[in-house]
Amino acid sequence: MNPRSAALSRGCRPLTRADSGTKDRVANFVLVSRGRVGPRCTTTRFRERRCVCRRVLGKGGQSPMTVSTATFASGVRALEFVRSVDRRLLHRRALSEVFLTDTVAVDGQRFLAGAQLPSSHAYFTDHVGHTVVDPILLLECARQAETCGAHTHLGVDGDTKFVLQSWSMRLPGLFAAHSGDPAELTVEVTTDRPADATTPARSVTYGMRFLLSGEEAGEARMTVGYLSSGTYSFVRSKRRGSPPVSSDDVTTLPATVAPADLGRVNPVNALLVDPVRDGEGISAGVRIPNDNPSMFDHAQDHLPGMVLTEAARQAALLAGARLLGRPAHETTLVGFDLGFAKFAELDAPTTVDVVPEGENGAIRTFRTTFRQNGDEVASGTVETTAVPASHRSTR
Numbered sequence: 001m002n003p004r005s006a007a008l009s010r011g012c013r014p015l016t017r018a019d020s021g022t023k024d025r026v027a028n029f030v031l032v033s034r035g036r037v038g039p040r041c042t043t044t045r046f047r048e049r050r051c052v053c054r055r056v057l058g059k060g061g062q063s064p065m066t067v068s069t070a071t072f073a074s075g076v077r078a079l080e081f082v083r084s085v086d087r088r089l090l091h092r093r094a095l096s097e098v099f100l101t102d103t104v105a106v107d108g109q110r111f112l113a114g115a116q117l118p119s120s121h122a123y124f125t126d127h128v129g130h131t132v133v134d135p136i137l138l139l140e141c142a143r144q145a146e147t148c149g150a151h152t153h154l155g156v157d158g159d160t161k162f163v164l165q166s167w168s169m170r171l172p173g174l175f176a177a178h179s180g181d182p183a184e185l186t187v188e189v190t191t192d193r194p195a196d197a198t199t200p201a202r203s204v205t206y207g208m209r210f211l212l213s214g215e216e217a218g219e220a221r222m223t224v225g226y227l228s229s230g231t232y233s234f235v236r237s238k239r240r241g242s243p244p245v246s247s248d249d250v251t252t253l254p255a256t257v258a259p260a261d262l263g264r265v266n267p268v269n270a271l272l273v274d275p276v277r278d279g280e281g282i283s284a285g286v287r288i289p290n291d292n293p294s295m296f297d298h299a300q301d302h303l304p305g306m307v308l309t310e311a312a313r314q315a316a317l318l319a320g321a322r323l324l325g326r327p328a329h330e331t332t333l334v335g336f337d338l339g340f341a342k343f344a345e346l347d348a349p350t351t352v353d354v355v356p357e358g359e360n361g362a363i364r365t366f367r368t369t370f371r372q373n374g375d376e377v378a379s380g381t382v383e384t385t386a387v388p389a390s391h392r393s394t395r
């Protein structure tokens with residue numbers, strides 16, 4: 001199997017028993033929202049799911065693969081796309097940041113989620129040079145599906161903390177997917193939570209398949225732990241030696257990289273500070289974007305996984321431009337695989353290091369590492385590719 005096929009296989013395959021060896025890192029989770037936890041559930045229940053995301057990205061011009069959820073969700077009601085779900089189920093303060101419209105249980109382990117993608121958004125559609133659906137927007141919809149589904153279908157209490165251990169995404173159908181205006185997204189979600197579980201969820205792995213206006217875009221996987229508020233506060237203070245800092249008390253500093261160099265227009269969406277050439281790669285600081293209402297919808301006591309993933313994307317785009325001659329406005333994220341070892345604290349400088357690892361066909365892979373005070377807090381890979389002519393614009 002070539003490296004690209006292997007990468008697709010890792011990102012799209014059903015969860016197997018081999019995955020159950022992932023070590024539990026309760027004290028080192030990166031918070032994505034709020035939940036309750038204990039030992040990690042290692043039971044896997046993805047055998048009925050077949051990966052259908054094997055198409056490799058090319059230069060464009062692919063014929064769309066129209067699919068339906070009939071096999072996955074036979075006999076359940078259709079998803080609705082007429083209103084937003086309760087923002088509190090998504091741990092969101094602003095209604096403008098709520099994209100999920102509905103969820104429907106299929107059985108004890110599976111559910112469907114629907115979302116409407118915004119036609120215009122200050123963060124998610126702020127891209128120069130192309131009209132590709134933002135993969136980070138799809139990731140946010142996946143996060144909202146997980147958060148709402150945990151509360152609605154898995155019995156996770158409202159007074160909890162949701163803690164991200166790892167996530168990955170592969171989008172081989174990104175360019176074939178029809179966006180519409182606005183586009184409707186269906187997410188098929190399969191969990192490894194036992195269907196007959198009677199105890200509160202402690203750690204759950206979610207496999208997600210994206211159908212964008214009925215056409216397959218790709219898949220994502222994430223593992224999330226659940227901690228009671230009291231346990232979370234204890235763990236955070238114990239590991240730090242003091243209570244964590246709130247983002248409300250942190251001074252906002254601007255990025256020093258021009259937004260155009262990151263494929264952006266609005267400076268508030270830029271995250272990188274003082275990038276330098278470091279060996280075969282690039283190293284940059286990561287600012288705390290508490291002036292960005294999408295990245296910090298509400299106060300946080302750390303840099304969330306969504307922000308680190310955005311920083312990883314920007315670092316890869318910058319490295320591609322400066323080291324490989326690939327302009328950011330002609331390049332898009334198409335995949336990533338990131339694990340989170342520690343909380344990214346708000347009172348310590350954060351750096352991201354990216355090194356080009358290799359190229360297979362149209363896909364370029366970058367090794368990505370986040371550090372604070374010399375300690376690794378997150379790491380993994382990011383994949384980018386050139387935007388086909390069919391999706392380029394003059395904006």
